[in-house]
Amino acid sequence: MNNQEIAKLLRSVATALTLKKASIFQIRAYETASDAIEHSTSEVRDLWQEKRLDEIPGVGVSLQAHLEELFKTGSVKHFEQLKKDFPKVVFELIDIPGVGPKTALELAKLGVKSFEDLKLKINSGELVKKGFSAKIAEKISLGLKETQNRTGRMLLPFADAKAQKIVDYLKKIPGVVAADSLGSLRRQVVTIGDLDFAAASKNPKQTIDQFVKMPEVKRIIDQGENRGTVILDSGLQIDLLVGQPDTYGALLQHFTGSKHHNIKLRSFAEKKNLSLSEYGVKNTKTNKVVPILKESELYEMLGMQTPPPEIREDNGEIEAALAHKLPSLVELKDIKGDFHLHSNFPMVHPSHGPGANSIEEIIKRAINLRYDYVGISDHPPGFRTTSEKELLSILHKRTKEIEQLKSSYQKSIRVLNGLEIDILSDGTLSVPNEVLANLDYSIAGVHSVHRMEKDKMTKRILKALENPEVDILAHPTGRLLNERDSYDVDWEVIFEFAAKKNKIMEINAFPNRLDLRDDLVRLALKFKAKFIVNTDAHEISQMENMKYGISVARRGWLESKDVVNSWDWKRVLKWFKIKKS
DNA sequence: GCCGTTTTCGGCCCGACTGTTTTCAGTCG
Numbered sequence: 001m002n003n004q005e006i007a008k009l010l011r012s013v014a015t016a017l018t019l020k021k022a023s024i025f026q027i028r029a030y031e032t033a034s035d036a037i038e039h040s041t042s043e044v045r046d047l048w049q050e051k052r053l054d055e056i057p058g059v060g061v062s063l064q065a066h067l068e069e070l071f072k073t074g075s076v077k078h079f080e081q082l083k084k085d086f087p088k089v090v091f092e093l094i095d096i097p098g099v100g101p102k103t104a105l106e107l108a109k110l111g112v113k114s115f116e117d118l119k120l121k122i123n124s125g126e127l128v129k130k131g132f133s134a135k136i137a138e139k140i141s142l143g144l145k146e147t148q149n150r151t152g153r154m155l156l157p158f159a160d161a162k163a164q165k166i167v168d169y170l171k172k173i174p175g176v177v178a179a180d181s182l183g184s185l186r187r188q189v190v191t192i193g194d195l196d197f198a199a200a201s202k203n204p205k206q207t208i209d210q211f212v213k214m215p216e217v218k219r220i221i222d223q224g225e226n227r228g229t230v231i232l233d234s235g236l237q238i239d240l241l242v243g244q245p246d247t248y249g250a251l252l253q254h255f256t257g258s259k260h261h262n263i264k265l266r267s268f269a270e271k272k273n274l275s276l277s278e279y280g281v282k283n284t285k286t287n288k289v290v291p292i293l294k295e296s297e298l299y300e301m302l303g304m305q306t307p308p309p310e311i312r313e314d315n316g317e318i319e320a321a322l323a324h325k326l327p328s329l330v331e332l333k334d335i336k337g338d339f340h341l342h343s344n345f346p347m348v349h350p351s352h353g354p355g356a357n358s359i360e361e362i363i364k365r366a367i368n369l370r371y372d373y374v375g376i377s378d379h380p381p382g383f384r385t386t387s388e389k390e391l392l393s394i395l396h397k398r399t400k401e402i403e404q405l406k407s408s409y410q411k412s413i414r415v416l417n418g419l420e421i422d423i424l425s426d427g428t429l430s431v432p433n434e435v436l437a438n439l440d441y442s443i444a445g446v447h448s449v450h451r452m453e454k455d456k457m458t459k460r461i462l463k464a465l466e467n468p469e470v471d472i473l474a475h476p477t478g479r480l481l482n483e484r485d486s487y488d489v490d491w492e493v494i495f496e497f498a499a500k501k502n503k504i505m506e507i508n509a510f511p512n513r514l515d516l517r518d519d520l521v522r523l524a525l526k527f528k529a530k531f532i533v534n535t536d537a538h539e540i541s542q543m544e545n546m547k548y549g550i551s552v553a554r555r556g557w558l559e560s561k562d563v564v565n566s567w568d569w570k571r572v573l574k575w576f577k578i579k580k581s
Numbered sequence: 582g583c584c585g586t587t588t589t590c591g592g593c594c595c596g597a598c599t600g601t602t603t604t605c606a607g608t609c610g
Contacts, residue, residue: 023582027582029593032583033583101607139599222598222609278596
């Protein structure tokens, strides 16, 4: 069962509780947990196996037991008991935007059996005849269409590009003095559902009026005095809040979220007789609202540091900020090199896809990025299709070329000779150790037989890491966003070993990988493991993806000291025990 | 059902928009 399905199940339970008129707080607890799971960057099933369910904000003792039952038996008796009093279709209908528990139950009582059936009953006018107002029927009809062409979650580069266009549009609206993209994009969550924006203007209504006229707007969901929601032709939902310029900081804070961060923060503020909202900070005794120009002022009023947006997930950042012990997170500008880069060097029968550019082109781009060092890590020829003799001859040629480039560019950058090799299903490597010993470093990764029992996969990776020639574990979990889940691995075992034996965990910055995942980065950090942020670029323009890997590192609470490729050359040299430099 | 910088009991973020409400319910972020 994946996160989407679990979130949906918990939403169903909240719906059943709502219809049973249960305590609003119990209902809210289920909604909160559902929301947390839907937006979790790690699979809840993985967390369960790692005994880390308690790390999900809003999941307490009771829900942990229910989830345990769910994973073990496939269902939860208590949930089924609650849901059985209502037609199943109710729990489907609540997926339609604008349809909540009450409306869904009313529809079910009118005999609606499915989405298809609902569509028929709206079109035939039956719904209106049976007492629904025409406007509500129209709203449901539009919501239904949306449900059917809903887009999946976007990868960061796509969301970035789209958001930038919208910010540009907003900034051109007369009276707008500032505009920013917020929400999950500002927090750099690995996939983005919808886009949230804030703008500052003395004339919010005019701004909203212009916003809903934006090109590509297919439908206006709401349009108020200071907020608007639209759906674009692509199905993407865009939310905008407009605030007064003198309290824009409060708006930024409010709409950056996460929801859980804000709830925790506001509960805390309440104890200090302060009430936080997008309009500023209100003293609940005097009812006076203090405007907040800069976001940091709001946190200062609460006596805490300002947590960077990437860690505002209610994962301990509020406690750390109160104690003035927030980490000083690694930044893009700290990065001094990239170790995972693929060139088009002819490998005859490469084991996996080669890069598009020459080694020299990669070096030039790295110089352009002001790196101090750069590592080339092509896939070697496939071990099944190439004899060892051929392999040695090809790699010898490649080493010669790299050595030449090393000396030609030595004044500008240090070049390292590496390879990305396969961890075979038994944990051995696709290239003999004698070859690896002649390299500056090697990256090992699982590239085949992705589905394996947890115990076997753990042993497989461990065995590869035990090889003294392996320096870096590439894209450790193997997940591909929107495509493939993480491998089942006992991560604590891997991280403990890695920390002890100086094996580096890669944070692969490729936008559909972003692997190691942020929650596992945080776990590995507890074991004091070291990390490297690499782009895995197969084309020099992809070397710009470094920023996405840095976002993951930041979401995992990493500081520069934890990230090997933010270190200076001397320290890198020492770490990899490179003799020639 | 969750949770702890007044609490292991007794609270639980804050606000907007729509429809059709003449004071509010339902839904959403």
